[in-house]
Amino acid sequence: MAQYTRVSGSVGLITLQNPPVNALSAAVRLGIGEAVQRALGDQEVQSVVICGQNGLFCGGADIREFGKEMTGPPLVPMIHAIEAATKPVVAAIEGSALGGGLELALGCHYRISHCKARLGLPEVTLGLLPAAGGTQRLPRLIGVPAALNLITTGHHVTAAEALQLGIVDQVTEHNAVDVAVKFALSVTGKPLHDRRVSSLECPAAPDLDSLFEEAMLKVRVACVQAVRAAATLPYARGMEREKALMATLFGSGQARALQYFFFAQRAVGRWSTPGGARWDTSQPRPVRTAAVIGLGTMGRGITVALAQAGLSVVAVETQAKQLTEARKAVAGMLKRAAVRRGTTPEPGSITYSDQLQAAARADLVIEAVFEDMEVKETLFRQLSAVCRPDALLCTNTSSLDVDHLASQTRHPHLVLGMHFFAPAQAMKLLEVVYGARSSPTAVATAMQLGKTMGKVSVAVGNCRGFAGNRMLKRYLEQAFFLLEEGATPEGVDRALEEFGFAMGVFRMSDLSGLDVGWRVRKAEGLAQSGLTGPSARVRQGRRYSPLGDLLCEHQRFGQKSGRGWYQYEPDPWLHRFLEEYRARHGLLPRRIDQQEVLERCLFVLINEGFQILEDRIVAGPEDIDAIYVLGYGWPRHRGGPMFYAHMVGLERVAQRLEHYHQAHPEVPYLQPCGLLRRLVASGSPPIHRWRRAIAGPHSQL
Ligand SMILES: CCCCCCCC/C=C\C/C=C/C(=O)SCCNC(=O)CCNC(=O)[C@H](O)C(C)(C)COP(=O)(O)OP(=O)(O)OC[C@H]1O[C@@H](n2cnc3c(N)ncnc32)[C@H](O)[C@@H]1OP(=O)(O)O
Numbered sequence: 001m002a003q004y005t006r007v008s009g010s011v012g013l014i015t016l017q018n019p020p021v022n023a024l025s026a027a028v029r030l031g032i033g034e035a036v037q038r039a040l041g042d043q044e045v046q047s048v049v050i051c052g053q054n055g056l057f058c059g060g061a062d063i064r065e066f067g068k069e070m071t072g073p074p075l076v077p078m079i080h081a082i083e084a085a086t087k088p089v090v091a092a093i094e095g096s097a098l099g100g101g102l103e104l105a106l107g108c109h110y111r112i113s114h115c116k117a118r119l120g121l122p123e124v125t126l127g128l129l130p131a132a133g134g135t136q137r138l139p140r141l142i143g144v145p146a147a148l149n150l151i152t153t154g155h156h157v158t159a160a161e162a163l164q165l166g167i168v169d170q171v172t173e174h175n176a177v178d179v180a181v182k183f184a185l186s187v188t189g190k191p192l193h194d195r196r197v198s199s200l201e202c203p204a205a206p207d208l209d210s211l212f213e214e215a216m217l218k219v220r221v222a223c224v225q226a227v228r229a230a231a232t233l234p235y236a237r238g239m240e241r242e243k244a245l246m247a248t249l250f251g252s253g254q255a256r257a258l259q260y261f262f263f264a265q266r267a268v269g270r271w272s273t274p275g276g277a278r279w280d281t282s283q284p285r286p287v288r289t290a291a292v293i294g295l296g297t298m299g300r301g302i303t304v305a306l307a308q309a310g311l312s313v314v315a316v317e318t319q320a321k322q323l324t325e326a327r328k329a330v331a332g333m334l335k336r337a338a339v340r341r342g343t344t345p346e347p348g349s350i351t352y353s354d355q356l357q358a359a360a361r362a363d364l365v366i367e368a369v370f371e372d373m374e375v376k377e378t379l380f381r382q383l384s385a386v387c388r389p390d391a392l393l394c395t396n397t398s399s400l401d402v403d404h405l406a407s408q409t410r411h412p413h414l415v416l417g418m419h420f421f422a423p424a425q426a427m428k429l430l431e432v433v434y435g436a437r438s439s440p441t442a443v444a445t446a447m448q449l450g451k452t453m454g455k456v457s458v459a460v461g462n463c464r465g466f467a468g469n470r471m472l473k474r475y476l477e478q479a480f481f482l483l484e485e486g487a488t489p490e491g492v493d494r495a496l497e498e499f500g501f502a503m504g505v506f507r508m509s510d511l512s513g514l515d516v517g518w519r520v521r522k523a524e525g526l527a528q529s530g531l532t533g534p535s536a537r538v539r540q541g542r543r544y545s546p547l548g549d550l551l552c553e554h555q556r557f558g559q560k561s562g563r564g565w566y567q568y569e570p571d572p573w574l575h576r577f578l579e580e581y582r583a584r585h586g587l588l589p590r591r592i593d594q595q596e597v598l599e600r601c602l603f604v605l606i607n608e609g610f611q612i613l614e615d616r617i618v619a620g621p622e623d624i625d626a627i628y629v630l631g632y633g634w635p636r637h638r639g640g641p642m643f644y645a646h647m648v649g650l651e652r653v654a655q656r657l658e659h660y661h662q663a664h665p666e667v668p669y670l671q672p673c674g675l676l677r678r679l680v681a682s683g684s685p686p687i688h689r690w691r692r693a694i695a696g697p698h699s700q701l
Pocket residue numbers: 020021023058059060061062063064075096098099100101122123126128129130131132246247250262263266267
């Protein structure tokens with residue numbers, strides 16, 4: 001709703017009230033409309049100020065209303081009524097003015113912003129365009145190039161940038177509402193025609209056509225077309241075009257997926273564990289000093305992420321040469337980040353040492369040493385002896401047993417996994433892996449620390465590979481099997497990249513290094529050299545592809561060695577190698593189409609996701625989707641693997657898995673898992689009802 005009061009004698013003050021972000025729900029739109037009418041009809045009122053309660057102007061349209069039947073007064077005529085008003089209307093922007101919120105402000109005659117506010121039109125990130133006049137007013141106000149940039153990227157700008165662009169008229173360090181009220185008094189009675197953005201001519205820009213053509217190639221076509229309408233058509237016709245384009249986007253699968261993902265990223269913060277620990281009943285402990293042990297690539301990235309979050313960091317590396325290199329590399333990373341942000345690097349928050357003892361006073365320790373259980377076991381025993389008894393001891397392992405590491409310490413309830421993704425200073429995802437004995441406070445502390453570092457933290461139970469790598473294993477395995485059966489790395493990657501992955505599975509393996517997985521498979525007793533005959537392709541009673549191991553035996557470790565699944569120099573080796581391999585094992589190559597590549601790679605990964613849900617390793621499908629979009633390059637516009645399964649239809653996913661399982665009975669993971677089958681049997685409920693279905697023996701199924 002919106003509250004109406006009269007202040008300073010003649011200013012009508014309209015306050016949007018819809019916590020937490022004053023989204024423009026039906027009730028708020030109704031409230032604004034009524035308040036505007038009241039203000040315009042009140043003889044005593046000479047000018048109007050619109051603001052939001054609790055220091056936040058407006059987070060835009062209420063995204064939860066999308067996809068439902070629209071109720072309440074529409075936004076566009078409401079904004080028109082404000083713009084057409086004969087009394088000056090001033091927007092007092094604090095906190096955020098985003099999407100419909102900024103469009104509302106653009107309908108006002110003046111905009112005053114607090115210096116800490118952020119403004120933007122992020123609709124494109126939700127698969128939409130700013131259809132409350134944003135595509136028509138913003139280009140008229142700030143010109144086509146700047147408006148196109150904001151509308152097609154969804155980037156937010158600071159108040160200072162908004163002032164420079166001409167979006168706002170004034171920026172203040174004081175209370176923006178008080179300043180706006182004074183301003184409103186000062187403009188009483190002044191002519192308003194030039195202040196109505198819809199009546200402005202779009203400023204001329206050189207070579208508009210090539211600007212639009214270039215933008216079309218890069219970005220969302222609908223946004224570009226709408227802004228082109230602003231530049232070439234009268235306002236009213238531009239608005240018709242904006243509406244028509246929005247109608248094509250509104251119900252699209254992409255928009256649904258992006259809106260689902262907006263909420264999924266936030267839902268993962270409301271974590272819970274099967275043991276009953278929960279986000280709302282567990283208090284995080286403050287972490288001021290963190291120690292990072294091991295300054296290889298991951299350790300350096302973690303050090304930077306912690307320092308950038310404002311923590312004091314003790315960076316420990318026992319090898320002198322590595323320590324010197326790390327110190328230089330970390331300084332370089334901080335400097336580059338500061339240049340990108342236009343700030344200066346914060347000095348003095350990192351101290352370096354070659355002694356473990358330096359970690360003794362840290363509130364929390366994250367080890368990022370070599371991925372080897374013996375090395376980590378020893379380190380955890382040492383840390384337990386050296387560190388404060390209440391220090392949280394965390395491992396950045398990507399797959400080793402957190403419970404086992406906890407058992408090496410005196411305080412296993414303070415041991416956790418904090419699984420970062422490379423590059424750790426940039427990637428948004430953090431898997432917080434709790435063990436059987438991890439305390440709720442420990443989980444809450446690591447989750448909070450992730451948030452402080454600007455990450456999306458997902459609470460995950462301890463199992464081999466946790467959630468992300470456990471699913472990845474099945475995906476990689478299918479990709480190898482497809483090569484055995486006749487596919488090529490190029491063909492598999494093409495299918496996945498056309499689906500939306502930034503990189504196909506083989507290109508991604510080449511980038512991250514084939515030797516990493518090889519080492520893990522050797523430790524698991526899977527990679528064995530010299531095997532011939534049928535036993536070469538079977539391990540632990542199941543089909544196994546040694547292709548990745550064989551490549552490593554040929555010193556093809558990916559980009560780091562100049563060769564992997566791809567040849568980075570003229571070299572037909574790989575195709576010959578595959579032909580010989582297939583001939584040796586009596587495998588008849590066949591033509592494998594894109595559909596089979598996608599179904600086998602993606603559905604097997606989704607099936608493992610359902611198994612992870614059934615095993616209660618994560619609390620809900622949103623956790624898996626956040627992990628895959630933010631950590632594994634799953635295309636955001638497809639919502640994540642579990643949302644994709646919901647869109648494809650659970651019955652189809654199960655049927656296709658069953659089909660491939662019949663063709664490959666030696667691959668048990670192709671068989672639809674129990675939860676997937678139960679969901680299908682219960683009529684395939686929508687994704688937001690899966691949590692209830694997972695709830696275990698008391699499930700609704
Ligand atoms: C047939 C065609 C017909 C078409 C007719 C349609 C006409 C459409 C007209 C207009 C188009 C306008 C579209 C839009 O405005 S789309 C929305 C654009 N806005 C955004 O994308 C902003 C999203 N929000 C944020 O970026 C942030 O929330 C923030 C910066 C405002 C605040 O950040 P922070 O303090 O970190 O809080 P949280 O992000 O954690 O959010 C708190 C809480 O609030 C929920 N929430 C946030 N924004 C919205 C919103 N716009 N609608 C609904 N809910 C919102 C958020 O989900 C959190 O709640 P939780 O999930 O329960 O935790």
